[in-house]
Amino acid sequence: MTKTPLTIRLCGPRGFCAGVDRAIQIVVLAIKKYGAPVYVRHEIVHNRFVVEGLETLGAVFVEELDEIPAEHQSQPVIFSAHGVPKSVPADAEQRNLFFLDATCPLVSKVHKQAMRHERQGRHVVLIGHKGHPEVIGTMGQLPPGAVTLVETVEDVDAFEPADPAALGFVTQTTLSVDDTADVIARLGERFPLINAPAAESICYATTNRQEAVKQAAPGCDLFVVVGAPNSSNSKRLVEVALKAGAKRSILLQRAHEIDWDAVGDIGLLGVSAGASAPEVVVNEIIEAFRERFDATIELAETVKETENFLVNRELRDVELTAADMAFVNGVR
Incomplete structure (x- = not known):
């Protein structure tokens, strides 16, 4: 056949x-x-x-x-x-x-940024996802009540600090760069004196993977992100692919999870992997598609990482x- x-x-x-x-x-x-x-x-x-x-x-x-x-x-x-x-x-x-x-070390950097804000008398606004281990860890660097977590622009609108002139923000390292930009912009609109961290909080790996997906996603019939459902950076890649122009985007942990009926008739497949997904699983999923399609690999590389x-x-x-x-x- x-x-x-x-x-x-x-x-x-x-x-x-x-x-x-x-x-x-x-x-x-x-x-x-x-x-x-x-x-x-x-x-x-x-x-x-x-x-x-x-x-x-x-x-x-x-x-x-x-x-x-x-x-x-x-x-x-x-x-x-x-x-x-x-x-x-x-x-x-x-x-x-x-x-x-x-x-x-990049999470530790965010911890230090939050502690620096607090030492300088600022209430800390943490942009992140409630319940994520990184958020729990970052909030746990400071005394109870010293940090307010916001996830959305709406959360920023509902936030009423005791002193709007004494605020500093940090972000979870694995967020979507674009979504975080919206929240940061709203913080700046509501609280013009808010202090940014001394350096970017979102880590290089998150940014690099999102930029590669943005370039690869346009025109894809399906975009597969290899990663776990509790991986924040992997879930963000799924969202980034859809926003960048992929018709569909899904998260997979292993090849056996592929619903071939749902995959259907596709001609262009995008593939990326979250920062905690091993290459052997990426290869496993690619081989599963090779078994069913006459597949040709096209590398969409934006930058080489040497860290x-x-x-x-x-x-x-x-x-x-x-x-x-x-x-x-x-x-x-």
């Missing part, structure tokens, strides 16, 4: 960013140095494929520190790339736990083998 021609417009950059790569390396290195089990508070990154892979090495994922058994409290506990409130390391110290912080973040000092004496790096990169 003759296959229907299909052009797959593959975005670059896509997938793992430096912060995700660092976080996964921290878990792998900790297991190598200290042995299993190594405990991880919350998913190290928002991707079940990655989490399940780390579990096979000996990582144990918990939501709270009291889930760590007494007999294992000498083993390391790792805080996820999304960051944690200050109360979490304080709790770990009280329990005499040895902990390693895998918070992405690299160092792991914790405690782990720098451990070397990653080629097999370890293959695992970290999602090639298993």
